[in-house]
Amino acid sequence: MPGPVQAIERAAAILRLLARGSGRLGVGEIAASLDLAKGTAHGILRTLHGVGFVEQDAATGKYQLGAALLHLGTSYLDVNELRSRAINWADALAARSGEAVRIGTPLEGNALVVHHVFRPDDTLQTLDVGTLLPLHATALGKVLLAYDADLAASAQRSDLPSLTRRTVVNAAALSRALAQVRENGWAGEAEEFMPGEAGIAAPIRSYGGLVVGAIGITGAADRLCDGRLRPRPELVTLVRNAARAVSRDLGAGR
Amino acid sequence: MTQRYVMSIDQGTTSTRCILFDQRARLVSVAQREQQQYFPQPGWVEQDAVEIWRNVDRIVPRALADAGISADQVMALGIANQRETTVVWDRRTGTPVGRAIVWQDVRTEELVREFERKPDADTVRDRCGLPLATYFAAPRLRWLLDSVPGLRDRAERGDVLFGTMETWLIWNLTGGIDGGLHLTDVTNASRTLLMNLATLAWDDELLSFFDIPKRMLPEIQPSTADFGHTKRVVPGLRIAAALGDQHAALFGQTCFARGETKCTYGTGSFLLMNTGRELVRSTHGLLTTIGYQLGGEPAVYALEGPIAVTGSLVQWFRDSLGLISSAPEIETLARTVQDNGGCYIVPAFSGLFAPHWHSEARGIIVGLTSYITKGHLARAVLEATGWQTREVVDAMNADSGLTASTLRVDGGMTADHLLMQFIADVLDLPVMRPIVAETVSLGAAYAAGLGVGFWPDLEGLRRNWHLAARWLPQLDASRRAAEYANWQRAVELTFGWAQPRRPV
Numbered sequence: 167m168p169g170p171v172q173a174i175e176r177a178a179a180i181l182r183l184l185a186r187g188s189g190r191l192g193v194g195e196i197a198a199s200l201d202l203a204k205g206t207a208h209g210i211l212r213t214l215h216g217v218g219f220v221e222q223d224a225a226t227g228k229y230q231l232g233a234a235l236l237h238l239g240t241s242y243l244d245v246n247e248l249r250s251r252a253i254n255w256a257d258a259l260a261a262r263s264g265e266a267v268r269i270g271t272p273l274e275g276n277a278l279v280v281h282h283v284f285r286p287d288d289t290l291q292t293l294d295v296g297t298l299l300p301l302h303a304t305a306l307g308k309v310l311l312a313y314d315a316d317l318a319a320s321a322q323r324s325d326l327p328s329l330t331r332r333t334v335v336n337a338a339a340l341s342r343a344l345a346q347v348r349e350n351g352w353a354g355e356a357e358e359f360m361p362g363e364a365g366i367a368a369p370i371r372s373y374g375g376l377v378v379g380a381i382g383i384t385g386a387a388d389r390l391c392d393g394r395l396r397p398r399p400e401l402v403t404l405v406r407n408a409a410r411a412v413s414r415d416l417g418a419g420r
Numbered sequence: 421m422t423q424r425y426v427m428s429i430d431q432g433t434t435s436t437r438c439i440l441f442d443q444r445a446r447l448v449s450v451a452q453r454e455q456q457q458y459f460p461q462p463g464w465v466e467q468d469a470v471e472i473w474r475n476v477d478r479i480v481p482r483a484l485a486d487a488g489i490s491a492d493q494v495m496a497l498g499i500a501n502q503r504e505t506t507v508v509w510d511r512r513t514g515t516p517v518g519r520a521i522v523w524q525d526v527r528t529e530e531l532v533r534e535f536e537r538k539p540d541a542d543t544v545r546d547r548c549g550l551p552l553a554t555y556f557a558a559p560r561l562r563w564l565l566d567s568v569p570g571l572r573d574r575a576e577r578g579d580v581l582f583g584t585m586e587t588w589l590i591w592n593l594t595g596g597i598d599g600g601l602h603l604t605d606v607t608n609a610s611r612t613l614l615m616n617l618a619t620l621a622w623d624d625e626l627l628s629f630f631d632i633p634k635r636m637l638p639e640i641q642p643s644t645a646d647f648g649h650t651k652r653v654v655p656g657l658r659i660a661a662a663l664g665d666q667h668a669a670l671f672g673q674t675c676f677a678r679g680e681t682k683c684t685y686g687t688g689s690f691l692l693m694n695t696g697r698e699l700v701r702s703t704h705g706l707l708t709t710i711g712y713q714l715g716g717e718p719a720v721y722a723l724e725g726p727i728a729v730t731g732s733l734v735q736w737f738r739d740s741l742g743l744i745s746s747a748p749e750i751e752t753l754a755r756t757v758q759d760n761g762g763c764y765i766v767p768a769f770s771g772l773f774a775p776h777w778h779s780e781a782r783g784i785i786v787g788l789t790s791y792i793t794k795g796h797l798a799r800a801v802l803e804a805t806g807w808q809t810r811e812v813v814d815a816m817n818a819d820s821g822l823t824a825s826t827l828r829v830d831g832g833m834t835a836d837h838l839l840m841q842f843i844a845d846v847l848d849l850p851v852m853r854p855i856v857a858e859t860v861s862l863g864a865a866y867a868a869g870l871g872v873g874f875w876p877d878l879e880g881l882r883r884n885w886h887l888a889a890r891w892l893p894q895l896d897a898s899r900r901a902a903e904y905a906n907w908q909r910a911v912e913l914t915f916g917w918a919q920p921r922r923p924v
Binding site: 254258 | 446857889
């Protein structure tokens with residue numbers, strides 16, 4: 167087993183230091199307190215700043231603990247913030263794929279639709295932001311399950327209701343499907359939620375690769391899939407590109 | 421076959437963007453640079469026109485490089501711009517006379533009051549469709565002529581030129597001191613207080629009213645016209661359209677038919693209704709303006725209701741009150757409560773624009789009780805944008821005799837579902853968001869592409885418009901009426917607050 171990572175130990179020490187006393191320290195003071203080179207301390211502080219764990223006062227340049235630390239246990243990314251950041255990419259995905267786009271986040275054992283773009287064919291459609299979708303039967307839900315071990319475990323402990331004859335209702339089968347999602351980097355849904363409907367979804371990631379939601383398209387199975395109900399590769403590419411674009415905007419991969 | 425594209429430059433209040441669109445009106449690449457804002461005194465807002473020009477010089481090549489295409493694949497360039505922002509420069513050196521004075525700047529308040537006292541002040545609105553207000557370009561230009569020593573002489577000799585941002589960019593792009601073209605379009609000219617709305621030409625009476633030398637004004641063109649070819653930045657691009665940003669958004673939303681209405685929700689919000697070939701003179705506090713004019717065709721008129729503070733109220737809630745850490749969180753906070761709890765916020769931060777035009781009004785939070793939480797305040801913040809929209813739509817229906825049947829929306833605040841639903845509720849109209857949110861840039865591209873035959877006609881453009889989301893009214897009529905009455909009472913409380921500054 168590898169030993170402790172020095173940079174993380176130092177980052178933890180910086181956070182402990184900032185949690186004491188006045189809570190506002192300059193980079194020189196921090197470096198001196200921890201006996202670090204100023205450049206090293208600055209690098210760690212920039213990284214902590216990037217993930218929101220420390221904040222820098224614009225006037226004095228001093229550092230303090232960031233608001234993100236206080237909200238560690240609660241919602242990580244505000245869903246309205248997520249929608250706002252994703253809206254242009256979701257529009258572009260709908261325009262390019264010709265299908266309806268949804269963004270989902272987990273809520274009480276379901277996938278909550280936080281954003282919805284109509285299929286761009288000007289047919290009558292209704293906004294379903296706020297709707298809850300079953301995790302095990304939708305592409306969006308499967309992405310959320312695949313990257314959240316707790317969520318997946320509780321889904322597998324509970325009943326997996328059958329919605330169509332193709333819904334995955336067996337815990338072991340679901341587990342295999344989720345492993346496949348992680349391997350592929352995307353999830354498909356073929357008549358598992360609604361007969362004749364299919365979906366493709368991919369993870370939206372934030373700092374450090376943390377999955378904060380899923381973006382995907384849904385539509386008629388004969389448009390989204392080939393004759394054997396396998397999602398069309400060109401559509402999978404569009405969905406994954408959109409997911410990557412949103413993720414980049416949210417700070418993933420930096 | 422080689423792919424072909426249209427380029428747009430959107431010179432906005434905070435940044436300049438260059439976007440390339442393909443023939444299906446899909447965004448291909450975006451390059452953007454922000455410009456600095458200067459606030460040298462309370463109420464003064466300035467920008468550096470040279471910095472803006474340098475930004476254009478950087479982003480145009482970058483947009484081409486990002487898309488991997490060459491200049492000869494670009495069929496046309498369209499320019500959209502922040503309106504009413506005023507710059508004067510030396511035609512021999514290309515150097516601006518001081519910084520550009522931005523549309524939000526209110527330094528001309530005293531000057532405008534003097535204009536109001538002139539005996540022929542009431543003819544201004546008849547000629548140009550606009551009320552006398554600090555918002556428009558002519559008082560700024562007059563302020564410069566009065567304040568910069570020697571400027572009036574230079575203007576009368578023809579040594580200095582006036583322009584809004586599209587004029588400045590076109591002059592520079594087409595050669596600058598080396599034969600640059602000094603042009604504007606009807607939509608931008610319609611925001612100066614100097615153009616006659618019926619003749620679409622500079623009005624001699626207005627020029628003498630404001631005492632502006634005609635020699636310094638650009639030549640007025642239709643919105644789609646020959647604005648020359650670029651000689652600098654990327655040479656050889658055909659500049660085929662120029663429009664003010666809100667007019668470009670109207671065009672990008674394909675509001676081509678009489679009665680079609682759009683609202684762009686940003687820092688401020690701007691509601692425009694196409695009134696067709698008919699010049700509707702507002703009696704309800706709206707502006708009469710040019711929607712757009714295609715080359716060789718009569719102008720299409722529009723009614724406009726500008727609302728000064730909408731998104732900037734959310735920014736204030738975030739930055740000055742610190743109750744949220746990002747603008748979209750206002751929706752999260754507002755959803756923690758069921759209603760406004762009886763609280764209303766009227767954001768008359770620098771007076772009220774349309775339809776009230778009370779420059780002395782100041783903001784108010786009313787209905788405070790110990791029951792009110794920050795959630796109720798967040799609701800009141802969002803509702804302020806909804807009610808301000810309602811006031812403008814009511815005025816528009818009354819002026820035009822048309823009834824808007826839907827409202828097309830765009831801009832950053834359309835990501836806020838609670839707000840969009842509230843707007844549908846208070847207007848009792850469906851609210852529709854199109855799939856391309858960049859309607860300003862798209863409108864400039866559409867106008868330019870139409871001008872060179874890249875797109876055949878308006879109907880072809882309409883087919884590119886697709887619905888991304890629609891909100892339907894759900895509020896019952898009695899509740900709507902009661903809430904609107906409360907809002908109107910709150911608005912009345914803001915009137916008459918600010919006093920004229922006494923000499924010290």
